[in-house]
Amino acid sequence: MKDYKFNNPARRNPAYRDIGGLYDIYLRSERNRLANLNRANAYLKAVMVFPNYYGVAMSNLGFLRAYELINRSGFMSCDRAFMQDDLSKGVISLETRRRLKDYDFIFFSLSYENDFVNILSILSAEKIPFLSKDRNENFPLIMAGGVIAFLNPEPVAPIFDLMFIGEAEAIFPDFFEKIKSKNKPDKYEIINSSAGIKGIYVPSEYDFIFDPKNPYILNEIKIANGFPKRVARRWTDENLSFSSSVITTEFSELSNINMIEIERGCKRGCRFCSAGFIYLPLRESTIDAVNEAISATGENEKAGFVGFGTMDGKNIAKIMRFSLDSGRNFSLSSVRFDCLDENNLDMIKESGIKTVTIGIETGSERLKKMLNKVLSNENIITSVGDIVKRGITGIKLYFMFGLPYENKDDMDDTVKLVKTILKEFISASKANKRIGKLTASFSPFVPKAWTPLQWENFEDLKILRKKASYIANGLRNMPNLDVNINSLNAAFTEAFFARGSRLSTDILVYSFLNKTSIKKAAEDKGLRMDGFIRKIGTGELLPWDIIDQGVTKRYLLEEYKRALNLKTTPQCFEGCKRCGVCA
Ligand code: SF4
Structure with a gap:
C-alpha cells in the first residue's frame, strides 16, 4: 500500500502543518530544469493534478513529463497540485497557490486505481461537481491521462470531460492545436471537436447498457454520431x-x-x-x-x-x-x-547499489509457465550467490499469491525456493564477513484489463487470508529474512476498479458521499462485490473494449489458452506481427 505521508516535512515539524509553509519547503528543495522557461506569452492557465501526495507524484515520470510538455506548449503555463492533508480551505497549486477551480484546464494524472477516491476528495474540496454531466461552462475543462486512464478508463470515465488514450507526446500536439485559441476556451466546442483527434476519448458520448437481469454483464455500448466506435491508443x-x-x-x-x-x-x-x-x-x-x-x-x-x-x-x-x-x-x-x-x-x-529488487512471482515451475515468466529456480539461486559475492548485501524479491489454479504444492514450491535462496544468500555472505538482508514480499494477484489473464477472477478474500498465513508460517523465524505480505484489502479495492465499469463510478461516488466502504456502498445499491471480481466469460463484451490498444482481443485470448495449457510464448522478435501492434 502507498504511504501517503511519505517524506512529508509537516510530519516532522509542526511549524509546517500549514499547506503554504509546506509548499514553500518543497519549492526550495527543487531543482527545476524548467525554471528559466519563458512563459511570458502563455495566456491560458493549466494545472496538473496528481491524486496522491507530493512525494509520490514527484517520483512519477509520466506526471513530470506531461507537466513539462504543457509548459513547453508556449501558450499555457502549468502548475502542479496534489492531495493535501487539510482540504478544508480547498486545493491550491504548488507554484502560484491558485485554487483549482480558477484554472482554464485541469489535467489529472492517474497511475493507481486506489487513488480514485482522492480524485473525489480533491473535487469535493473545490466544490466542483463530480460528474462531467453536472458541470456547466463555468467550470474548467477537466481531463485525465496516465496509465490507468488508458488501461481501463471506465470506473472514472463519467468524471472527466476528456481522457487521453495513450502517450502524451503523441496526443498533445494535435490537442494543443485545438485549444490554443486566444479567446476564453469554449469547453463544449473543445469537447465536441476532440472527437476527430486520435487518442481522445469523450466519455459523455458513450452510453453503457448493462443487462437488467445481471448488471455485471455489459450488453451494449451506444455511441453518439461522429464519435469513434473504439478509441485507438496513440503512441x-x-x-x-x-x-x-x-x-x-x-x-x-x-x-x-x-x-x-x-x-x-x-x-x-x-x-x-x-x-x-x-x-x-x-x-x-x-x-x-x-x-x-x-x-x-x-x-x-x-x-x-x-x-x-x-x-x-x-x-x-x-x-x-x-x-x-x-x-x-x-x-x-x-x-x-x-x-x-x-x-x-x-x-x-x-x-x-546496496540492494537489488527482482520480481520472481512464484517458485512453482507450473505457474511460471502459466505466467510466461520462466526463470529456472537453479538460475535464480546461482544468481543470488553471484550478487552477494560481489558485496551487494540486500536483495528484495517479489512474489505473487492467489494466482489462478494455484494449489498447496505451488505455495510449497515458493516457500521452498525462498528458503533455498536464503541458504545460498547466507552462505555467499560469509565471503563478505557480513550477512545482509533478504526480503521476500508477497502481493495478491490482481487480474488486469488488457492482459491474457484478464478473464480470471481475483481470489476470494477468505482464501487469500489463509494463503497469506500459510506462506507467513512457512517462512516464520528465518534469520536474515524479512517477509512482507502486502495489504489484502488494498488489493481487493484495486481488483474492484481494475476491471470495473461505470457501475463502479456509482459505487465510488456513493461510498464517498456516505463515508462508507466500497463493499457497503455496493450492497446498498443492491450489488455484490463478487460480481466485480469474478471470472469473466471469454465471449463477454468488456467495458474496456471501448479502447483499441493495438493488441487484439483475439491475441489475448490465444495467450490465455496457452496459459491454461501451460505453454510459454517467445518474446517479441524482428518481423513478428502476431499481436496486432506492429504493422
Ligand atoms: S513484436 Fe510487435 S507484433 Fe510481435 S508481439 Fe511484440 S509488439 Fe506484438
Whole structure:
C-alpha cells in the first residue's frame, strides 16, 4: 500500500502543518530544469493534478513529463497540485497557490486505481461537481491521462470531460492545436471537436447498457454520431518517447534521483502484466539522449534508469559505463536475473547499489509457465550467490499469491525456493564477513484489463487470508529474512476498479458521499462485490473494449489458452506481427 505521508516535512515539524509553509519547503528543495522557461506569452492557465501526495507524484515520470510538455506548449503555463492533508480551505497549486477551480484546464494524472477516491476528495474540496454531466461552462475543462486512464478508463470515465488514450507526446500536439485559441476556451466546442483527434476519448458520448437481469454483464455500448466506435491508443516513435525528470527533490519517494527513461514497452509478454501489453511495442531511447540526461544529472543526484525491463535494452551496459565514467552513480528500477552477467554486476557494485529488487512471482515451475515468466529456480539461486559475492548485501524479491489454479504444492514450491535462496544468500555472505538482508514480499494477484489473464477472477478474500498465513508460517523465524505480505484489502479495492465499469463510478461516488466502504456502498445499491471480481466469460463484451490498444482481443485470448495449457510464448522478435501492434 502507498504511504501517503511519505517524506512529508509537516510530519516532522509542526511549524509546517500549514499547506503554504509546506509548499514553500518543497519549492526550495527543487531543482527545476524548467525554471528559466519563458512563459511570458502563455495566456491560458493549466494545472496538473496528481491524486496522491507530493512525494509520490514527484517520483512519477509520466506526471513530470506531461507537466513539462504543457509548459513547453508556449501558450499555457502549468502548475502542479496534489492531495493535501487539510482540504478544508480547498486545493491550491504548488507554484502560484491558485485554487483549482480558477484554472482554464485541469489535467489529472492517474497511475493507481486506489487513488480514485482522492480524485473525489480533491473535487469535493473545490466544490466542483463530480460528474462531467453536472458541470456547466463555468467550470474548467477537466481531463485525465496516465496509465490507468488508458488501461481501463471506465470506473472514472463519467468524471472527466476528456481522457487521453495513450502517450502524451503523441496526443498533445494535435490537442494543443485545438485549444490554443486566444479567446476564453469554449469547453463544449473543445469537447465536441476532440472527437476527430486520435487518442481522445469523450466519455459523455458513450452510453453503457448493462443487462437488467445481471448488471455485471455489459450488453451494449451506444455511441453518439461522429464519435469513434473504439478509441485507438496513440503512441510515439523511439525518438519522441524519451523523457527524464524535469524536477528533482529530496522529498520525492525517489529522493534526488534524476529518472531517465531508457526504454518504453517490454518485449517479454508476462501474462499478468498490463504495462507489458499496453505500452507495446518496445522502444529504446537513443544512447545520445540518455547520455545527455546523465550528463545533466546534478552533483548531489543519482541517475535512475527507468523502464519495464530496465536491463533488457541493447545499450544498458554502455549506459551504465558512461554514467560511472562521468562520475554519476546510478540506480535501476528493477533487474532480471537473466540479465546479470559479470560485467553488469561489477558496474552495479561500482555504482554503490546496496540492494537489488527482482520480481520472481512464484517458485512453482507450473505457474511460471502459466505466467510466461520462466526463470529456472537453479538460475535464480546461482544468481543470488553471484550478487552477494560481489558485496551487494540486500536483495528484495517479489512474489505473487492467489494466482489462478494455484494449489498447496505451488505455495510449497515458493516457500521452498525462498528458503533455498536464503541458504545460498547466507552462505555467499560469509565471503563478505557480513550477512545482509533478504526480503521476500508477497502481493495478491490482481487480474488486469488488457492482459491474457484478464478473464480470471481475483481470489476470494477468505482464501487469500489463509494463503497469506500459510506462506507467513512457512517462512516464520528465518534469520536474515524479512517477509512482507502486502495489504489484502488494498488489493481487493484495486481488483474492484481494475476491471470495473461505470457501475463502479456509482459505487465510488456513493461510498464517498456516505463515508462508507466500497463493499457497503455496493450492497446498498443492491450489488455484490463478487460480481466485480469474478471470472469473466471469454465471449463477454468488456467495458474496456471501448479502447483499441493495438493488441487484439483475439491475441489475448490465444495467450490465455496457452496459459491454461501451460505453454510459454517467445518474446517479441524482428518481423513478428502476431499481436496486432506492429504493422
Ligand atoms: S507484433 Fe510481435 S513484436 Fe510487435 S509488439 Fe506484438 S508481439 Fe511484440
